[in-house]
Structures are given as structure tokens and as C-alpha cells.
Amino acid sequence: MGESRRFAIAATPDGVSGHNSVLVRMALPGQYVDLSAHVLTSYIILMSLGSDNASFEALLSAVRACRVCEAHLPLGPRPILQASATARILVVGQAPGARVHRSGIPWDDPSGERLRAWMGVSKDEFYDASRVAIIPMGYCYPGRGNGGDLPPRRECAQLWLGKLLARLPRIESTLLIGQHAQRHFLGKRRQRTLTQTVGAWRDYAPRYFPLPHPSPRNTPWLQRNAGFERGLLPTLRVHVNTLLARR
Numbered sequence: 405m406g407e408s409r410r411f412a413i414a415a416t417p418d419g420v421s422g423h424n425s426v427l428v429r430m431a432l433p434g435q436y437v438d439l440s441a442h443v444l445t446s447y448i449i450l451m452s453l454g455s456d457n458a459s460f461e462a463l464l465s466a467v468r469a470c471r472v473c474e475a476h477l478p479l480g481p482r483p484i485l486q487a488s489a490t491a492r493i494l495v496v497g498q499a500p501g502a503r504v505h506r507s508g509i510p511w512d513d514p515s516g517e518r519l520r521a522w523m524g525v526s527k528d529e530f531y532d533a534s535r536v537a538i539i540p541m542g543y544c545y546p547g548r549g550n551g552g553d554l555p556p557r558r559e560c561a562q563l564w565l566g567k568l569l570a571r572l573p574r575i576e577s578t579l580l581i582g583q584h585a586q587r588h589f590l591g592k593r594r595q596r597t598l599t600q601t602v603g604a605w606r607d608y609a610p611r612y613f614p615l616p617h618p619s620p621r622n623t624p625w626l627q628r629n630a631g632f633e634r635g636l637l638p639t640l641r642v643h644v645n646t647l648l649a650r651r
């Protein structure tokens with residue numbers, strides 16, 4: 405099916421309310437998503453955003469109202485991101501964890517503490533949307549599987565990421581945290597493993613900085629790859645602070 409998307413809309417009985425509603429079957433690459441009437445708002449806004457005149461705020465409102473994967477999200481939809489057209493730094497992580505889902509604040513956890521230390525920024529700087537955009541590969545908490553949190557929902561990138569990036573013209577550096585972000589942004593330039601991709605950071609910087617996840621669970625990786633802290637992080641800090649100082 406490639407990247408094409410098809411919408412089929414039909415009136416159907418609403419099993420909950422007994423009123424007629426609309427069922428949308430949306431074909432995305434490799435999967436189908438059924439949407440009932442109450443999730444249509446985001447799609448209506450999404451389709452209207454084909455115009456370049458649509459404001460960034462309208463787009464962010466549409467993303468924050470998104471409920472496309474509601475049936476698959478154990479804690480329900482709560483898209484968590486921050487962005488502004490003036491941001492020069494973009495942070496792309498995986499997906500919110502349960503704690504961030506509860507607070508609604510991106511990277512509001514021990515992983516965020518470590519990430520800010522890696523970047524050499526304060527909380528005020530990190531949460532200044534006019535300077536730092538934070539857009540994970542999945543915007544809602546995806547739930548847990550046997551090996552920890554599930555991967556980010558693919559629908560976010562398929563529906564929203566391109567539209568968001570198109571409205572971030574000043575981004576000069578993007579931090580790619582984890583394999584999902586690295587796969588999406590680096591494509592074939594990515595190395596065979598995350599460790600190798602992070603090790604080859606000079607091939608991508610300063611446009612991209614590939615990073616491991618800063619989760620405390622990743623401490624053994626950091627201990628095995630001490631060169632990461634000695635080599636990549638000092639360069640990242642200098643670059644981030646240069647961009648933060650530029651208004």
C-alpha cells in the first residue's frame with residue numbers, strides 16, 4: 405500500500421448510545437485502524453491542516469485531542485509533547501512512561517534528570533518550548549509488555565510527525581534517543597546496533613546526536629561504554645548551550 409492512506413466513512417448504529425454515528429476505517433501502511441465518531445475531531449482538523457496557513461497552535465491542539473489508538477492504550481490517550489516554531493533543539497525519545505503519563509510533563513522522571521545532565525541544561529531551559537521541542541516517536545503511554553514498556557505506537561509518526569516537523573523550521577540539532585528515533589531519522593545511515601550508531605555519532609553531528617536511553621535501567625550500558633560520556637557528551641553540551649544562547 406506504500407504511504408497512501410484511504411478513508412472509508414459509513415453511518416453505523418452506535419452500540420453505546422443507540423444513536424447513529426460514523427465509523428471510519430483508516431488504512432495505514434501495514435495496518436488498519438477503526439475509529440468511532442468521538443475520535444473524528446482530530447481527523448477533521450488533520451485533514452483541514454493540509455493548508456500551510458493552519459496555525460501551529462491548531463496543529464498542536466489536534467495532536468493533543470488525538471484518540472486514534474484509544475482501544476490499545478491501557479491508561480487511555482494523553483499525548484505528551486512540547487513544541488514551538490522558534491525551537492532550535494528537538495528531543496525525540498520513545499514514548500512516555502506511566503509516571504510521565506500521570507504528570508503530563510515530558511521527561512518528568514529520573515530519565516529526564518539524566519537527560520538534562522547530559523545536555524547541560526536546567527529544567528527551565530529544557531521546558532522552554534520556544535527553545536526546545538520535545539516530540540517522542542509515540543506521544544501516549546503504550547502500556548507494558550513482558551520486556552518492559554511497549555514500543556511507541558506507530559500511528560503518531562504516521563499521522564503527525566511530518567506535519568509537526570514541517571512547522572519547526574529553525575531546528576538545528578535533533579537528539580535521537582533510542583533505536584526507534586534513530587531508525588526513523590537516520591534510516592539507512594543507522595549502524596547495525598544502537599551501540600554502533602551512538603559510537604559513530606561524529607558521522608551525524610551536529611544535525612543529529614544519537615543517544616542511548618537515559619533510563620537508570622541503562623546504567624550497565626553506560627558503564628560498558630564509558631567513551632560515550634567522555635566523547636559525545638562534552639560536544640553535545642557545548643552545542644546545546646550555543647543554540648540556547650541564540651534567540
Ligand code: SF4
Binds near residue numbers: 470560563
Ligand atoms: S499514541 Fe499517537 S496516534 Fe495514538 S492516540 Fe496517542 S497521539 Fe494519537
